[in-house]
Amino acid sequence: MRAKKGIVVALTLLLLVSMLAACSSNKNVEPSAATNADGASTGEQAKLDPVTLKIMVPGDRPKDFDAVLAEAEKRMADTINVKLDVVFVPWADLAQKTQVTLSSGEAIDLIFDAPWLHLTQQIAAGSYEPLDDLLQQYGPNILKNRPQEMWDANKFDGKIMGIPNGITFVQGRVYYVRKDLREQLGIAPIKTYDDLIKFAYAVKEKVPNVTPMVPAGQDVKKGLSEGAFRHYWADNTENITPSPALSESLILYTKNNDGKIYNLFDQMEPMVWSWIENARKLYQDKIISQDVLAIKDESELAKQGKVAILPNNEFGVKSDIQQALKSVNPDAEFEAVTLMNQEKGAILTNALQYNFISVPSVSKHKERAIQFLDWANQKDNYDLLAYGIKDQNWEAIGDDQYKFIGSGYTWFPYVWIWNPTTDRQDAAQDDLTKQLNQWGADVTNFTMDKLAGFTFDNTAVVNEISQYVSIESKYYTALFNGVVAPDEHWAKFKAEAAPLAKKIQTELQKQIDAFLAAK
Amino acid sequence: MGFIREITKNRQLYVLAIPGMVFLALFSYIPMFGHLIAFERFQPVKGLFKSKWVGLDNFKFFFGGQDWLRVTFNTVYLNLLFLIFGIGIALILAIMINEASSVILKKISQSLIFLPYFISWLVVSLMMLAFMSSDGLLNQWLQQIGIHEINWYQSTKLWPFILTAVYVWKFSGYFSVIFMAAIVGISSEYYESARIDGATRLQQIIHITIPSIRSVIVVLMLLGVGRIFFGDFGMIYGIIGDNSILFPTTDVIDTYSFRALRQLGNFGMSSAVVLYQSVMGLVTILLFNRLAAKIDPDSKLF
Numbered sequence: 001m002r003a004k005k006g007i008v009v010a011l012t013l014l015l016l017v018s019m020l021a022a023c024s025s026n027k028n029v030e031p032s033a034a035t036n037a038d039g040a041s042t043g044e045q046a047k048l049d050p051v052t053l054k055i056m057v058p059g060d061r062p063k064d065f066d067a068v069l070a071e072a073e074k075r076m077a078d079t080i081n082v083k084l085d086v087v088f089v090p091w092a093d094l095a096q097k098t099q100v101t102l103s104s105g106e107a108i109d110l111i112f113d114a115p116w117l118h119l120t121q122q123i124a125a126g127s128y129e130p131l132d133d134l135l136q137q138y139g140p141n142i143l144k145n146r147p148q149e150m151w152d153a154n155k156f157d158g159k160i161m162g163i164p165n166g167i168t169f170v171q172g173r174v175y176y177v178r179k180d181l182r183e184q185l186g187i188a189p190i191k192t193y194d195d196l197i198k199f200a201y202a203v204k205e206k207v208p209n210v211t212p213m214v215p216a217g218q219d220v221k222k223g224l225s226e227g228a229f230r231h232y233w234a235d236n237t238e239n240i241t242p243s244p245a246l247s248e249s250l251i252l253y254t255k256n257n258d259g260k261i262y263n264l265f266d267q268m269e270p271m272v273w274s275w276i277e278n279a280r281k282l283y284q285d286k287i288i289s290q291d292v293l294a295i296k297d298e299s300e301l302a303k304q305g306k307v308a309i310l311p312n313n314e315f316g317v318k319s320d321i322q323q324a325l326k327s328v329n330p331d332a333e334f335e336a337v338t339l340m341n342q343e344k345g346a347i348l349t350n351a352l353q354y355n356f357i358s359v360p361s362v363s364k365h366k367e368r369a370i371q372f373l374d375w376a377n378q379k380d381n382y383d384l385l386a387y388g389i390k391d392q393n394w395e396a397i398g399d400d401q402y403k404f405i406g407s408g409y410t411w412f413p414y415v416w417i418w419n420p421t422t423d424r425q426d427a428a429q430d431d432l433t434k435q436l437n438q439w440g441a442d443v444t445n446f447t448m449d450k451l452a453g454f455t456f457d458n459t460a461v462v463n464e465i466s467q468y469v470s471i472e473s474k475y476y477t478a479l480f481n482g483v484v485a486p487d488e489h490w491a492k493f494k495a496e497a498a499p500l501a502k503k504i505q506t507e508l509q510k511q512i513d514a515f516l517a518a519k
Numbered sequence: 520m521g522f523i524r525e526i527t528k529n530r531q532l533y534v535l536a537i538p539g540m541v542f543l544a545l546f547s548y549i550p551m552f553g554h555l556i557a558f559e560r561f562q563p564v565k566g567l568f569k570s571k572w573v574g575l576d577n578f579k580f581f582f583g584g585q586d587w588l589r590v591t592f593n594t595v596y597l598n599l600l601f602l603i604f605g606i607g608i609a610l611i612l613a614i615m616i617n618e619a620s621s622v623i624l625k626k627i628s629q630s631l632i633f634l635p636y637f638i639s640w641l642v643v644s645l646m647m648l649a650f651m652s653s654d655g656l657l658n659q660w661l662q663q664i665g666i667h668e669i670n671w672y673q674s675t676k677l678w679p680f681i682l683t684a685v686y687v688w689k690f691s692g693y694f695s696v697i698f699m700a701a702i703v704g705i706s707s708e709y710y711e712s713a714r715i716d717g718a719t720r721l722q723q724i725i726h727i728t729i730p731s732i733r734s735v736i737v738v739l740m741l742l743g744v745g746r747i748f749f750g751d752f753g754m755i756y757g758i759i760g761d762n763s764i765l766f767p768t769t770d771v772i773d774t775y776s777f778r779a780l781r782q783l784g785n786f787g788m789s790s791a792v793v794l795y796q797s798v799m800g801l802v803t804i805l806l807f808n809r810l811a812a813k814i815d816p817d818s819k820l821f
Binding site: 125218220290293295296469473483 | 579580652670763786788
C-alpha cells in the first residue's frame with residue numbers, strides 16, 4: 001500500500017515537472033541562436049553561421065512549398081546560410097494573430113504588415129525596427145528594385161519602417177461583369193457608368209435568379225459600397241478621395257489636391273450625395289441585392305453564378321473566381337470593366353503601397369533578415385520564391401511573363417518580395433489587363449498627391465477615432481448601398497458623429513499643415 | 520496548527536490537487552494582472568509595468584458616447600433570453616426524453632438534439648443566410664402559402680427572438696444531457712412509492728423530478744448569470760456581422776468594442792471594456808448567489 005502511494009506521488013510530481021518544463025523550454029533556445037547572429041554581419045560572400053529566420057505572412061501554405069524552401073536553402077547554404085521557418089496565417093485570423101505575436105514579443109524576424117492592417121499602429125507602438133541603415137548596408141537589390149518615388153512616399157516619419165511590396169502606383173478598380181449575360185442581352189461592351197446601369201436593369205428584367213449587383217456591405221470593405229466605389233471613376237473630376245485619417249471613409253476627404261481636409265458634415269458634397277441617392281434608387285429598384293448588408297463574402301455568390309455585377313480591387317478577373325464560375329456554368333464568364341480615367345495625369349497617386357514586410361524590433365537576426373530579402377530580390381531567386389521550381393511549377397514566357405503548371409505553387413510574392421523590377425505578369429491574363437497593369441506601374445502616368453509621404457499620427461485623437469469608427473459602422477455601408485432612406489439616416493449619422501469627425505478633422509489638418517510647411 | 524496538521528494528514532490528496540491549482544493560477548489568476556492594461560497606454564515592447572499610466576483615459580471611448588447603455592442592455596437582455604429559454608427548453612426536452620419508454624427513440628432523439636452543438640457559428644450563419652435571405656427558402660415557403668415575404672435581415676425587432684431560437688436549437692441538446700444525467704441519479708424508489716399512492720406521470724414530474732434536480736438548474740443558472748455581461752461574440756458576430764440595420768437590437772458589448780477597436784488594435788481600450796464586463800459580472804453573480812442562498816441554501820455556488 002505504501003509503495004503504491006509513493007508511485008502516485010511520483011507520477012504526480014513527474015506530470016508537474018513536465019508541465020513546467022514545457023512552459024520554459026521555448027526560452028532556452030534563444031540565447032544560443034542569438035550568439036550566432038552576433039558574429040554574422042561580415043558581408044555576403046563568406047559563409048556565415050547557420051541561422052533560422054522565422055517569417056510570418058498571410059495566406060495558405062502552397063503544396064510544394066517545402067521543395068521550394070529546400071531549393072532556396074541549398075542556394076543560400078554557401079553564402080548567407082539561412083534556413084527558413086515560414087508561418088502562414090489564414091487571412092481570417094491575420095489581424096489578431098499578428099497583433100498577438102508582436103505584442104507578446106515572440107521572436108519573429110520578418111512579418112507582413114500593411115496600412116490597412118495595423119502598420120501605423122505597430123510603428124507607433126515601437127514594434128518595428130527602422131530599416132534605412134540596414135538597407136544601405138545589406139539591401140542593395142531591395143533598394144534598386146523599387147523606384148525612388150516609392151521609397152519616398154512609403155516612409156513613416158521620414159524613416160523606412162517596412163519594405164513596400166507592390167508594383168503599381170494606383171490600385172486597379174473594376175466591376176466584374178457577366179460577359180455571357182451581356183452578350184445574350186445584346187448589349188455592347190460597357191464603357192461608362194450609364195452603360196453599366198443599363199445592363200443591370202436589363203438583367204433585372206430578363207434574367208431570373210441572378211442578382212444584378214452585389215456591392216460589399218460589410219464595414220471592413222466599405223470602400224466597395226456602391227456609392228463609395230464610384231469615387232474611383234472618371235466622373236469624379238475633382239479627385240474626391242478619403243482622407244489619410246480614415247482611409248476608406250469619404251466623410252473626411254480631400255479634393256482637387258489642395259492639401260485641405262473637407263468634412264461632409266460641414267457641407268455635403270453634391271457629387272457624393274448624388275452617389276448616395278443613386279445607390280438608394282438602385283436598391284429600391286432591387287438592382288442592388290436586398291441582402292447586401294447580410295452577405296459576408298460576395299465573391300462566393302459570384303462563383304455560384306448568382307451575380308451579374310460586383311466590384312473588385314484589382315485589374316483583371318481573379319482566376320479562382322472565373323474557374324469556379326465556369327465549373328458551375330461552362331458558358332458563364334466574367335469580364336473586368338474599369339471606368340477609371342486613363343488620361344495622363346488625371347489620377348492622383350500617393351504612391352502608397354498596400355503591402356509591407358517589416359523587421360520586428362525583438363528580432364535577433366535583423367541583419368540576416370535583410371540579407372535574406374536582398375537575396376530574394378535577385379531575379380533568379382525571386383523567380384524561385386514567387387513562382388516555384390522552374391519547369392515543374394511554372395514556365396517562363398519571355399522575360400516578363402509566367403504561366404503556372406498545375407496547382408502545386410500559388411502566387412504570393414506581395415507578402416514579402418513583390419517589386420516592379422523582377423515581377424512577371426501572368427500570361428493567362430487578357431491583353432487589356434496586362435496593358436492596365438503596365439499603365440498602373442508607370443509613375444509618370446499620374447499626378448503626385450500633395451500628401452504623398454504623409455502619415456497621420458492618431459495618438460492625440462485615439463478616443464475620438466474609436467468612437468467615431470463605431471458610430472460610422474452603424475450607418476456608412478447602409479447609406480452608401482442605399483438600404484436606408486438617405487435624408488433621415490444622414491441626419492441621425494450627423495447628429496451622432498459630427499462633433500467627433502470635427503475633432504479628427506482639426507487634428508488631421510494641423511498635422512497636414514505642419515507636413516506641408518516642412519516640405 | 521490545525522491547518523498544518525490537515526495538510527500533513529492528507530498530503531497525498533493535496534499533492535493530487537496541485538496540477539489543478541497550478542492550472543487555475545496560470546490561466547485564471549495570473550492573467551488578472553492584465554487588467555492593469557486598462558489603465559495604461561500599453562506598449563507591448565515596454566511591457567506591463569513600464570508602459571505609461573493614463574488613469575481612466577481608456578474608458579472614455581466606451582462611456583463617452585451614448586451607445587454603451589444600448590449595448591449593455593442588449594447584452595443582458597439577449598443573455599437573459601438565452602438563459603431562460605435555453606435552460607427551460609432543455610429541461611422540458613430532458614424530461615420528455617426521460618419519460619419516453621422506447622430505448623431506441625430515446626437514443627435517437629438525444630443524438631439529434633445534441634447534433635447542432637457541434638456546428639460552428641460560421642456554418643450556422645451560412646445556413647441562416649440560405650434560409651432567410653430575401654429569396655431564401657423561408658420566403659419561398661411564405662410565398663407558397665400566400666403570405667407576403669419578409670425581409671428578414673432588415674426586421675430589426677424580430678432578431679432577439681431569431682437569435683434565441685438559434686441559441687436554443689444549438690445548445691438545448693447540450694444542457695439537456697446535463698439534466699438527464701441528474702435525472703438518472705434520482706432513486707427509483709421515489710417513483711415506485713408515488714405510483715403506489717396513485718400519482719400520475721405529470722404529478723411525478725412536478726413533485727419528484729424537478730425538485731430533485733433543482734440544485735443543478737440553479738447552478739447552471741448562476742453560471743450563466745456570471746457571464747451575463749459577456750456577449751457571445753462568436754455567435755453574434757458570426758450571424759449578424761456588420762449588418763448595421765440590426766445593430767439596435769443585436770449589438771452587444773463585445774461586438775461593439777470589436778468594431779470600434781479592430782482598426783486601432785488598442786490594448787488599453789479593449790482591456791477597459793473587459794474590466795467593465797468582469798466587474799459587472801462579479802457584482803451580479805454575488806447578488807444572485809446571495810439570492811439563491813436565501814431561497815435554498817443547498818444550491819448556492821459558494
